[in-house]
Amino acid sequence: MTESVQLAVVVPAAGVGSRMGADVPKQYLALAGQTIIEHTLSRLLSHPAISRVIVALAPDDNWFSRLPLACDPRIERVVGGAERASSVLNALQVVTESWVLVHDAARPCITHADLDRLLAQRSHLDGAILGSRVRDTMKRSDAEGAIIATVDRDQLWHALTPQMFPTVRLRNALQRGLEQGALITDEASAIELDGGYPRMVEGRADNIKVTRPEDLALAALYLRQQDAH
Secondary structure, three states, X not given: OOOOOOEEEEEEEOOOOHHHOOOOOHHHXXXXXXXXXXXXXXXXXXXXXXXXXXXXXXXXXXXXXXXXXXXXXXXXXXXXXXXXXXXXXXHHOOOOOOEEEEOOOXXXXXXXXXXXXXXXXXXXXXXXXXXXXXXOOEEEEOOXXXXXXXXXXXXXXXXXXXXXXXXXXHHHHHHHHHHOOOOOOOHXXXXXXXXXXXXXXXXXXXXXXXXXXXXXXXXXXXXXXXXXX
């Protein structure tokens, strides 16, 4: 992977993050002096292989344009959809680069080291994603919450982002999946439904997604630790 290779990153940011219980979408919550999405975009744009970021925003988003980073010429905005897959597909319509990454707006702790590990997998034509190994004992319950099985965790992973794919491959897989009404929980699942086998790349466990209020303090801690090294 050379620095001359340029890639685009799609950041779906049309969701509201209802589990945060805030009066603004979670990507606009304050974190260590900036909003969450500003940290995320700054981390991505500071990597030499990333040429631009396409952010998919809700049609009524009134926050993004107020951010200082919104003026960066490497950032392009598109209108997002009702679901993540629709937002990503909308953004892919303007991607001309042959490879694209998709990264959660609320994962501000992504590191260059993890990006480098992921980008090194560009020879794998079904793409690759960052993940962290499951460390805890895994249980399966029934609908009432009763434990019915202990699940072998040896080959289980938490799927993280970025996720990286050939642009045309991902665009076609998402289009077919949405047309079929399939459940698409992340970009890798669209490729899987389309017959592909994306590669898992082990990433840092501190690449967390801010989902609940307590995650803000943890993300702030991780950012401080990373910046100190």
